[in-house]
Each structure stands twice: as structure tokens, then as C-alpha cells.
Amino acid sequence: MRxxxxxxxxxxxxxxxxxxxxxxxxxxxxxxxxxxxxVEAVRLLGSVWFFISxxxxxxxxxxxxxxxxxxxxxxxxxxxxxxxxxxxTIAKGLSILAMFxxxxxxxxxxxxxxxxxxxxxxxxxxxxxxILAMLPLIGFCxxxxxxxxxxxxxxxxxxxVLCNSSYWFAWYLLARMPSLAANWGRPVAVWNxxxxxxxxxxxxxIALIMxxxxxxQSRKRDFI
Amino acid sequence: MHGGFTFSQSDKRPIYLQIMEQIKQRIAxxxxxxxxxxxxxxxxxxxxxxxxxxxxxxxxxxxxxxxIVTQHGKGSHVASTPGLGARLHEQELEQHLEQxxxxxxxxxxxxKELEDRLRxxxxxxxxxxxx
Amino acid sequence: xxxxxxxLAVELRGVSKKYRYFTLDNIHLxxxxxxxxxxxxxxxxxxxxxxxxxxxxxxQDSGEARVLGHSMPAEQVAAKWDIxxxxxxxxxxxxxxxxxxxxxxxxxxxxxxxxYAHLLLKRFGLRADQKIKGLSHGQRVKAALLLVxxxxxxxxxxxxxxTGLDPVARxxxxxxxxxxxxDDSRSILFSSHNTQDVEQISDQITFIDRxxxxxxxxxxxxxxxxxxxxxxxxxxxxxxxxxxxxxVEQQGRLAVATANAFVPDLxxxxxxxxxHVQRVENMTLEEIFIANVERSREEVEA
Numbered sequence: 001m002r003x004x005x006x007x008x009x010x011x012x013x014x015x016x017x018x019x020x021x022x023x024x025x026x027x028x029x030x031x032x033x034x035x036x037x038x039v040e041a042v043r044l045l046g047s048v049w050f051f052i053s054x055x056x057x058x059x060x061x062x063x064x065x066x067x068x069x070x071x072x073x074x075x076x077x078x079x080x081x082x083x084x085x086x087x088x089t090i091a092k093g094l095s096i097l098a099m100f101x102x103x104x105x106x107x108x109x110x111x112x113x114x115x116x117x118x119x120x121x122x123x124x125x126x127x128x129x130x131i132l133a134m135l136p137l138i139g140f141c142x143x144x145x146x147x148x149x150x151x152x153x154x155x156x157x158x159x160x161v162l163c164n165s166s167y168w169f170a171w172y173l174l175a176r177m178p179s180l181a182a183n184w185g186r187p188v189a190v191w192n193x194x195x196x197x198x199x200x201x202x203x204x205x206i207a208l209i210m211x212x213x214x215x216x217q218s219r220k221r222d223f224i
Numbered sequence: 225m226h227g228g229f230t231f232s233q234s235d236k237r238p239i240y241l242q243i244m245e246q247i248k249q250r251i252a253x254x255x256x257x258x259x260x261x262x263x264x265x266x267x268x269x270x271x272x273x274x275x276x277x278x279x280x281x282x283x284x285x286x287x288x289x290x291x292i293v294t295q296h297g298k299g300s301h302v303a304s305t306p307g308l309g310a311r312l313h314e315q316e317l318e319q320h321l322e323q324x325x326x327x328x329x330x331x332x333x334x335x336k337e338l339e340d341r342l343r344x345x346x347x348x349x350x351x352x353x354x355x
Numbered sequence: 356x357x358x359x360x361x362x363l364a365v366e367l368r369g370v371s372k373k374y375r376y377f378t379l380d381n382i383h384l385x386x387x388x389x390x391x392x393x394x395x396x397x398x399x400x401x402x403x404x405x406x407x408x409x410x411x412x413x414x415q416d417s418g419e420a421r422v423l424g425h426s427m428p429a430e431q432v433a434a435k436w437d438i439x440x441x442x443x444x445x446x447x448x449x450x451x452x453x454x455x456x457x458x459x460x461x462x463x464x465x466x467x468x469x470x471y472a473h474l475l476l477k478r479f480g481l482r483a484d485q486k487i488k489g490l491s492h493g494q495r496v497k498a499a500l501l502l503v504x505x506x507x508x509x510x511x512x513x514x515x516x517x518t519g520l521d522p523v524a525r526x527x528x529x530x531x532x533x534x535x536x537x538d539d540s541r542s543i544l545f546s547s548h549n550t551q552d553v554e555q556i557s558d559q560i561t562f563i564d565r566x567x568x569x570x571x572x573x574x575x576x577x578x579x580x581x582x583x584x585x586x587x588x589x590x591x592x593x594x595x596x597x598x599x600x601x602x603v604e605q606q607g608r609l610a611v612a613t614a615n616a617f618v619p620d621l622x623x624x625x626x627x628x629x630x631h632v633q634r635v636e637n638m639t640l641e642e643i644f645i646a647n648v649e650r651s652r653e654e655v656e657a
Contacts, residue, residue, distance in 0.1 A: 076446075079412055080438075275558045
């Protein structure tokens with residue numbers, strides 16, 4: 001009974017948010033196409049666009065799937081079902097994570113395929129690509145946590161502004177790390193200790209954000 | 225069978241009294257015969273869209289007056305007392321007569337005047353072929 | 356566990372909840388199984404908060420809440436399998452159809468009765484293929500009620516189910532609510548500030564005002580305790596204060612006494628002082644509600 005309620009809620013969220021998900025995938029794929037054609041400037045534009053569409057998706061989903069549930073007052077409807085606030089949080093977290101991961105993975109894998117099939121892009125960029133692609137994922141987790149725990153558009157906006165303005169800074173810092181930047185141009189992907197460390201701290205921070213979210217959600221006494 | 229019950233909002237009497245009155249009327253005019261089964265409390269409540277407790281009270285009072293009988297597990301029925309219908313009808317008449325007497329007294333009428341008025345009323349109705 | 360515990364569909368004992376500008380204070384409530392309770396109160400009296408606490412959506416600061424034998428909010432998941440909840444500030448998903456909502460609920464609850472659901476669609480004048488955002492207010496309320504009625508839950512908890520509805524819609528809903536009572540194992544708790552609806556279909560009445568319960572009891576017994584006595588008071592006679600009378604309004608030689616614990620002796624008590632009792636009238640629930648609230652607020656301020 002317990003797990004099937006969570007499944008029902010996840011499927012419900014997927015059904016409700018079909019539009020935003022499909023839209024972001026389409027936009028991202030277009031960005032990838034653009035990133036491949038001709039002129040260097042256009043290719044650069046394409047890559048930036050690719051990154052941006054991930055960020056946009058990351059900001060939009062928490063708003064659409066979490067804050068709206070409170071704003072549009074459908075939360076009472078969901079909570080009238082046989083679920084606890086913890087189960088709601090789990091279901092919501094999983095559903096939007098899946099909603100984000102699906103396009104994110106699609107785009108990431110497509111990018112990797114492009115790099116594989118084209119001769120003029122060195123494979124050395126792969127670790128960097130993955131590390132950079134993790135940033136919108138982390139940002140997405142932070143914004144979702146803010147939306148769930150903060151319960152308002154205000155908190156989501158604060159988190160959104162913080163994250164979106166931090167991406168570039170983080171990108172800049174990471175691109176400047178000598179141990180990472182050194183291997184950009186190599187024909188083979190190089191996973192050195194520095195790359196591993198960065199990647200694992202990224203994954204670790206996601207786990208930490210989730211734990212904190214659950215902690216606060218389970219302690220709430222007035223869920224509605 | 226239980227269609228036709230209506231509650232008037234302008235009637236300030238409690239609903240249970242209105243139910244009692246309408247049940248008595250049906251028995252008085254013979255629509256509900258002596259010994260005939262009547263809807264269960266819950267069933268009548270559902271049909272009339274009123275609370276169970278109100279119908280319960282109506283039935284309780286009716287039972288106290290000997291008009292209906294409720295048997296545990298078997299439902300309710302009109303009391304099998306012979307002549308119940310007529311008795312109720314006469315009770316209704318008594319109530320009207322008492323009220324007429326009261327109003328006449330307020331108006332300062334003497335009993336003889338009231339008698340004459342009653343006869344006149346009878347004549348009027350006979351003229352119109354209503355009795 | 357004794358049978359006594361499960362004979363109550365809802366039981367609140369000493370429930371309190373403090374908010375910044377409002378406090379729910381020491382709420383006691385009992386609804387026996389198979390009955391309907393009407394919760395009456397002005398706007399902001401605490402009806403919605405009380406209902407949220409018994410649904411487990413809000414955690415009380417103190418006191419016990421038991422619904423269908425389950426302790427709330429700890430056992431809310433178990434309880435909610437058998438509770439149908441609809442509230443005035445609850446919304447369905449605008450972009451989806453009523454039919455989608457019906458399938459959604461049906462996929463969760465095995466007690467969904469398809470035939471009854473379609474009957475309700477007809478009775479309420481709704482269509483399954485309509486999107487929620489295209490419905491009027493009255494239709495939305497009926498749609499939400501359809502979703503809880505068609506599952507035939509053991510307990511219906513409804514926050515203002517008839518508020519803002521036209522008379523026809525109200526009648527339709529009252530009819531469906533009384534239909535529920537055909538099954539004596541099912542119960543309903545609803546809040547309303549429409550005293551007529553409450554008076555018509557409730558078995559139990561609870562009055563709540565400014566976070567406190569003023570009265571909670573059997574409707575017929577309650578209505579029976581209240582009377583208006585219309586008195587004619589000759590000059591020079593002063594009306595005594597009698598037990599069971601909560602207020603007297605006098606203008607010139609006519610007075611109206613309001614009794615909340617009426618016994619026939621009261622009329623005689625007045626007569627023996629020289630006042631003449633013209634009429635003893637029953638009061639509607641609305642009149643009782645207003646008299647009660649005024650009295651309770653005076654007491655608090657005193």
C-alpha cells in the first residue's frame with residue numbers, strides 16, 4: 001500500500017507536467033544541433049544554449065511542480081489521499097528528480113555521442129563536460145529543496161537567483177583549476193584524482209541537500 | 225408511499241412535529257391503513273432528506289401516543305387499533321374547535337354566536353357543493 | 356480495545372492549537388458512528404482548523420484526536436483510507452478533466468463505485484470530459500463532492516460543502532448527504548455557516564466561536580431547550596431573573612425572553628409574577644446561533 005501511493009503520486013506528477021518536460025528536451029536538442037554546425041561562434045552559442053536550457057529546466061520544474069501545488073491549492077487534495085507528509089515529500093522529490101534527470105541525461109548522452117562521433121572534438125573535454133553538467137543538477141536540488149521546505153515562491157526565487165548567478169562563477173573556478181584544465185585538449189578522457197574529487201563532492205552535496213530536506217519536512221507540524 | 229411530505233420554512237414548528245402531523249393526516253384520511261407497515265426511521269430520513277434523529281423523535285412521540293408501533297428488528301407499522309384513523313380525524317376536529325373557541329373568546333363572542341357562525345359556514349359550503 | 360472506542364467516528368479531547376492571531380482552545384467533540392454532525396460557527400471561528408486537526412493535516416499542540424479509532428496525526432495514513440475529505444479552499448487540477456480525476460481516485464481506492472459515480476454525474480449535471488478550469492464555482496464544489504461520494508468512505512469530512520451554491524445545487528448535495536445515512540455504519544462531519552442546512556440534516560450540532568466550543572449536543576434535544584417567550588408586562592411589574600433565561604428585551608409593555616434551558620414551569624413562573632405569557636415560540640437554529648454567540652462573547656468580555 002505504502003509504495004503504491006508513492007507510485008501513484010509520481011505518475012500523477014509526470015502526467016501533469018508533460019508539456020514543460022517535452023519542451024525542454026526539444027529546446028535542448030535544437031541547441032545541440034546548433035552546436036554542431038559550421039562557424040565557431042555559432043558552435044559556442046550552441047553549447048551555451050545547451051547549458052542554459054538545463055539551467056532553465058532546473059529552475060522551472062520546482063516552480064511548476066512544487067510551488068504551484070501550494071499556490072493553486074491542490075495540495076489539500078493530495079493530502080486528503082492516504083499519504084503522510086513524508087511520503088508526499090519522497091514522491092515529489094522522486095518525480096521531479098526523474099522529470100529533470102530524463103532530459104538531463106538525454107542531453108548529456110547526446111552531447112557525449114556528438115563528441116564520440118566527431119573527430120574534431122578531443123575526448124579530453126568529457127570529464128569537464130560531466131562536471132559542468134552536474135552544476136545545474138545541484139542547482140536543481142537546491143531549488144527544489146527551497147520550494148519544498150520554504151513553501152513559497154519567495155524562497156524559490158531566492159534560491160533560483162543564488163544558483164543561477166553562481167553557475168558562471170563555479171564554471172569559471174572549475175575551468176581555471178589547473179589539474180582539470182590541463183587535460184582539455186587530450187584525445188583521451190583523463191580521470192585524474194582532481195576530477196574524481198570534484199565529481200564526488202558534487203554527488204555528496206546532492207545527498208546532503210536531500211537529507212536536509214527530509215529532516216525539515218518530517219519535522220513540520222502544520223503541513224497545510 | 226412516502227412521497228408528498230413537505231416542510232414549510234414559514235412553519236416555525238420543529239420538523240419532527242410537522243412529520244408527526246403529516247403521518248397522522250395520512251392515517252386520518254385512510255391513506256395509511258391500520259396495521260400497515262411504514263418506512264423504517266432511517267429510510268424515511270433518507271427519503272425526506274432530514275436527520276435520522278428527527279424522524280426518530282417523531283416516531284418516538286407517535287409511539288407514545290399509540291399511533292404507531294416499532295418492533296425491534298421488524299420495523300414500524302401503523303397501530304392495529306381499530307378505528308384509529310377515525311379517532312385521529314376526530315382529534316383534528318377537536319383541535320380546530322378548540323382554536324375556534326379560543327379566537328371567538330378573544331373577539332368577545334358568546335357561545336351562541338359561535339354556534340350560529342358554525343351553521344352559517346356549513347350552509348356556505350353546502351351551497352358550493354363542497355360538503 | 357473495547358467496542359466503545361470504535362463506536363465513535365470522531366473524538367476530540369482537549370485539543371488546542373495556538374497561532375499568532377488565533378487560538379483553538381480546549382476542543383471536545385464526539386461524533387457517534389452512523390450520525391451526521393454539523394459544525395456551526397462564524398467565519399474565522401475555528402471550524403477549518405478543527406477539521407484540519409482531525410484530518411491530521413495540522414498537528415495539535417495538546418489534546419487527543421481520534422478518527423475512526425485512529426490517533427491523529429500519527430495514524431493519518433490508515434485513517435485516510437476510510438475518510439473522504441473536501442474543503443472549500445481545496446482545488447482540483449485545472450488543466451485536467453473531471454474524468455481524469457475520477458480515474459485517478461478509482462486507481463487508488465478499491466471502494467470506488469463506477470455506477471454511482473455516473474449517476475452522480477447525471478444528478479449534478481457534470482460531464483467527465485470537462486476540464487476543471489472550465490467549471491463554475493458550484494460545479495467545482497459538486498465535482499469535488501462527487502469524487503469523495505463515489506468512493507463511499509466510512510467518514511465524510513466536509514468543510515463548507517454548500518457555501519456559495521445556488522439553492523438547486525444545495526438541495527442536490529443535501530440529498531446525496533442524507534442518502535449516505537442509509538448505511539448506518541457511515542458518518543458525516545461537516546462545517547457550515549448555513550444554519551438551515553445544519554438544522555435540516557444534522558443529528559449532532561456543535562457551535563464554535565472564537566476558537567472555543569460553545570455547545571455540542573444532540574440536535575433535537577438542543578432545539579427543545581430553546582424558546583422565545585413573548586410577554587405582556589403590566590405597568591409596575593418587574594420581570595424577575597429566572598434560571599434558564601439568558602436574556603430579556605423589553606420595550607414598554609411588551610417583552611421577549613430568550614430561554615436556553617426551557618421547562619414549562621418557566622411560563623408559569625412569569626405568570627405568577629403578574630406578567631402574561633402571550634406565546635411560547637420555538638426558535639430556528641439561526642436565532643439560537645446568534646443568541647448563543649452574543650451570550651458567549653459577553654461572558655468572555657466580562
